[in-house]
Amino acid sequence: LTAHAERTFFRSRWVERPPAVMELDADELPAGFRAAGVACGIKGSGVLDLGLLVADTADCVSAARFTRNALVAAPVEVSRRADLAGLRAVVVNSGNANVSSGAEGIAAAEAMVDATARGLGLPSERVAVASTGVIGIGLDRSVVLEGVAAALVALAPGAGEFARAIMTTDRAPKYATLEVSLSGGPVRLAAQAKGAGMISPTFATMLCFVETDAQLDPATLDRLLESAVERSFERISVDGQMSTNDSVFMLASGGAGVAVEPGTEDEQLFARAVDSLLKQAAIAIVADGEGAARIARLVVRGAATAAESVARSVANSPLVKCALYGGDPNWGRVLAAAGQVMPEVDAASLDLWIEEVQVARASTAVPLADSERTRIAEAMREPEVELRLELGGEGEESEIYFSDLGHDYVTLNAEYS
Amino acid sequence: LTAHAERTFFRSRWVERPPAVMELDADELPAGFRAAGVACGIKGSGVLDLGLLVADTADCVSAARFTRNALVAAPVEVSRRADLAGLRAVVVNSGNANVSSGAEGIAAAEAMVDATARGLGLPSERVAVASTGVIGIGLDRSVVLEGVAAALVALAPGAGEFARAIMTTDRAPKYATLEVSLSGGPVRLAAQAKGAGMISPTFATMLCFVETDAQLDPATLDRLLESAVERSFERISVDGQMSTNDSVFMLASGGAGVAVEPGTEDEQLFARAVDSLLKQAAIAIVADGEGAARIARLVVRGAATAAESVARSVANSPLVKCALYGGDPNWGRVLAAAGQVMPEVDAASLDLWIEEVQVARASTAVPLADSERTRIAEAMREPEVELRLELGGEGEESEIYFSDLGHDYVTLNAEYS
Numbered sequence: 001l002t003a004h005a006e007r008t009f010f011r012s013r014w015v016e017r018p019p020a021v022m023e024l025d026a027d028e029l030p031a032g033f034r035a036a037g038v039a040c041g042i043k044g045s046g047v048l049d050l051g052l053l054v055a056d057t058a059d060c061v062s063a064a065r066f067t068r069n070a071l072v073a074a075p076v077e078v079s080r081r082a083d084l085a086g087l088r089a090v091v092v093n094s095g096n097a098n099v100s101s102g103a104e105g106i107a108a109a110e111a112m113v114d115a116t117a118r119g120l121g122l123p124s125e126r127v128a129v130a131s132t133g134v135i136g137i138g139l140d141r142s143v144v145l146e147g148v149a150a151a152l153v154a155l156a157p158g159a160g161e162f163a164r165a166i167m168t169t170d171r172a173p174k175y176a177t178l179e180v181s182l183s184g185g186p187v188r189l190a191a192q193a194k195g196a197g198m199i200s201p202t203f204a205t206m207l208c209f210v211e212t213d214a215q216l217d218p219a220t221l222d223r224l225l226e227s228a229v230e231r232s233f234e235r236i237s238v239d240g241q242m243s244t245n246d247s248v249f250m251l252a253s254g255g256a257g258v259a260v261e262p263g264t265e266d267e268q269l270f271a272r273a274v275d276s277l278l279k280q281a282a283i284a285i286v287a288d289g290e291g292a293a294r295i296a297r298l299v300v301r302g303a304a305t306a307a308e309s310v311a312r313s314v315a316n317s318p319l320v321k322c323a324l325y326g327g328d329p330n331w332g333r334v335l336a337a338a339g340q341v342m343p344e345v346d347a348a349s350l351d352l353w354i355e356e357v358q359v360a361r362a363s364t365a366v367p368l369a370d371s372e373r374t375r376i377a378e379a380m381r382e383p384e385v386e387l388r389l390e391l392g393g394e395g396e397e398s399e400i401y402f403s404d405l406g407h408d409y410v411t412l413n414a415e416y417s
Numbered sequence: 418l419t420a421h422a423e424r425t426f427f428r429s430r431w432v433e434r435p436p437a438v439m440e441l442d443a444d445e446l447p448a449g450f451r452a453a454g455v456a457c458g459i460k461g462s463g464v465l466d467l468g469l470l471v472a473d474t475a476d477c478v479s480a481a482r483f484t485r486n487a488l489v490a491a492p493v494e495v496s497r498r499a500d501l502a503g504l505r506a507v508v509v510n511s512g513n514a515n516v517s518s519g520a521e522g523i524a525a526a527e528a529m530v531d532a533t534a535r536g537l538g539l540p541s542e543r544v545a546v547a548s549t550g551v552i553g554i555g556l557d558r559s560v561v562l563e564g565v566a567a568a569l570v571a572l573a574p575g576a577g578e579f580a581r582a583i584m585t586t587d588r589a590p591k592y593a594t595l596e597v598s599l600s601g602g603p604v605r606l607a608a609q610a611k612g613a614g615m616i617s618p619t620f621a622t623m624l625c626f627v628e629t630d631a632q633l634d635p636a637t638l639d640r641l642l643e644s645a646v647e648r649s650f651e652r653i654s655v656d657g658q659m660s661t662n663d664s665v666f667m668l669a670s671g672g673a674g675v676a677v678e679p680g681t682e683d684e685q686l687f688a689r690a691v692d693s694l695l696k697q698a699a700i701a702i703v704a705d706g707e708g709a710a711r712i713a714r715l716v717v718r719g720a721a722t723a724a725e726s727v728a729r730s731v732a733n734s735p736l737v738k739c740a741l742y743g744g745d746p747n748w749g750r751v752l753a754a755a756g757q758v759m760p761e762v763d764a765a766s767l768d769l770w771i772e773e774v775q776v777a778r779a780s781t782a783v784p785l786a787d788s789e790r791t792r793i794a795e796a797m798r799e800p801e802v803e804l805r806l807e808l809g810g811e812g813e814e815s816e817i818y819f820s821d822l823g824h825d826y827v828t829l830n831a832e833y834s
């Protein structure tokens with residue numbers, strides 16, 4: 001890991017570098033996987049816009065998670081009907097989210113699945129589909145099917161073009177490959193993510209594809225993904241908006257011939273690697289969101305079960321987010337956003353820290369020394385700002401990562417569709 | 418009313434001009450009231466920053482409503498302990514919200530009440546207090562008490578200086594006086610409001626003071642205020658943030674010698690006047706909020722009890738608000754924001770109209786004629802945009818008024834505190 005320190009994927013101070021892990025070239029996929037990224041003309045001008053991920057092992061197992069928005073895109077509706085524990089391939093297009101397009105949208109998503117399955121000699125239920133991009137415009141079926149045909153012949157062990165083909169307004173591709181040393185030998189774990197660029201008229205969409213050549217049973221894989229998603233993509237907020245397209249797929253090819261058995265130390269090591277990988281991917285999505293200049297981590301503790309809703313209220317407060325954008329230590333807004341969702345608890349007992357400096361005690365301003373003011377002002381200009389809020393009393397702890405709200409967000413999201 | 422049409426307070430197309438009502442000069446208060454607005458130095462540079470409203474009739478009755486934020490400003494805490502059905506005076510300062518200032522803040526608010534009560538020869542429990550402005554900075558008690566002393570000697574039947582003294586970042590004072598013709602004779606009804614200018618480090622604060630010289634019993638007054646607040650200040654959203662200071666006070670002096678008896682036609686006429694007055698004040702607050710360029714009304718209907726939460730989710734969506742700012746008919750964002758809070762209902766059944774043009778049917782884009790596209794584009798450039806969302810099935814109806822999210826919001830709220 002040290003040798004790669006200058007180009008490590010793990011750039012956030014909030015992500016533990018997983019133990020027993022070495023970072024490989026992000027282009028290298030785990031054994032048993034091939035991928036492709038091609039330009040089929042959805043975006044125009046030769047930009048990669050169709051990705052295909054395939055596991056070549058017949059006994060590949062998988063797990064998946066989707067948006068909880070009641071309004072879902074056609075690809076989510078179609079993928080939910082697939083054999084989500086036994087996926088062998090996922091086909092993805094960017095440039096068009098295939099949302100609100102009625103029966104034609106469903107038919108287009110099904111056609112993507114069917115063409116992929118036919119080309120790979122697989123039953124359709126072992127292929128899933130995802131889309132990200134503009135909405136309200138029909139996805140041209142013939143264009144996207146040409147892309148599928150091109151991707152099928154372009155499949156190769158590299159992840160780079162796939163990682164680029166799923167991008168929309170991401171400033172850079174987000175992908176990494178790790179080697180995890182288990183008792184039975186090394187396994188590989190890779191992820192490619194795209195994040196919440198929300199250029200009008202795009203919905204915020206988060207997609208993540210995770211591959212490993214470790215052998216796992218479907219129930220263990222599902223549990224590992226559930227846990228990692230809860231600690232990563234479920235802990236971020238760009239603007240409190242839930243996409244119609246959010247999807248996470250994890251496939252285990254077994255190609256390394258090394259099993260991860262439930263309840264073993266290997267499982268713990270592997271789980272920590274998955275956690276760190278997805279957490280860093282999630283933070284990269286926040287940091288890249290809508291032209292964000294600065295992100296914050298907020299840890300909330302106490303007041304019985306209020307921590308989670310308080311954390312979300314603060315993270316989604318446009319006043320808090322504008323202050324973060326301005327590098328403004330305007331902590332009263334944090335208390336006000338907290339008070340907004342805690343009518344039943346004692347709002348007079350809030351303690352707040354910016355980094356290690358306590359700024360409020362019992363909901364009242366703490367007199368600060370000049371050195372403390374300077375420390376806070378400096379901290380607020382860093383790319384990652386740490387906030388801690390104690391609600392008083394016993395209770396749960398909840399953490400959330402959120403981006404600022406700046407002019408780029410407004411500019412990007414006010415453009416004509 | 419016709420004669421005053423060019424300067425009527427009722428500027429929104431969404432507010433019914435109340436029947437049996439004539440608009441008077443907004444400076445004229447109802448009989449039995451005096452007010453003052455003075456500059457005491459909280460804001461500096463001679464700007465009016467302390468207001469005092471007094472009813473001179475001993476049997477004046479009142480009603481009040483406050484923010485539901487669990488974290489409340491010191492003046493709200495102090496006012497809640499007052500005789501809210503029998504208030505005779507309210508003292509208000511702008512320029513400092515007196516929040517998170519601990520015991521000193523409470524003592525300052527109590528001192529404002531006590532000085533006012535002493536000056537007027539009233540028991541302290543018949544005086545309420547309100548504050549709006551910056552937070553986290555102590556309110557200088559001697560400065561504000563000098564203001565109270567100056568206001569006590571400046572009391573006069575005019576509302577204009579009071580309406581100006583309660584402003585923070587409002588672009589203009591918001592106040593009106595109506596004459597309502599009842600069976601027993603004319604009564605006056607006036608309101609002065611200040612609204613959600615959210616300049617850093619100010620909280621969004623909405624204050625409204627309503628006076629009438631009609632005679633009402635406290636229970637009827639309370640019910641009228643409750644109903645009018647529900648249809649006005651409870652139906653607006655600037656950014657989903659709840660202030661620590663929001664307060665509405667209504668005082669009835671009885672000075673006109675005309676009673677409004679519960680259950681009568683007079684009560685209905687009077688209630689409609691109160692409703693219209695507060696609704697227009699609320700819409701003026703939204704339209705003046707944080708540099709808003711455009712506001713929208715959203716009416717949501719159907720899906721059992723989902724309408725209210727759907728309306729709030731759409732109104733608070735930064736993506737929807739940025740589209741409104743850009744005049745962008747990006748209706749997919751409305752559906753997505755709705756879907757976010759309706760996991761239990763059928764999100765495939767959403768119908769949406771922009772003005773009278775249906776843009777989505779069963780959550781699917783409706784093909785539009787060129788003339789319809791032009792109509793929508795024109796409507797989106799108007800200062801008031803009307804949206805209607807049918808969720809499908811039987812259910813409640815909910816309306817909400819919300820502002821856009823533009824560059825001025827970010828600039829105002831990102832400034833250093």
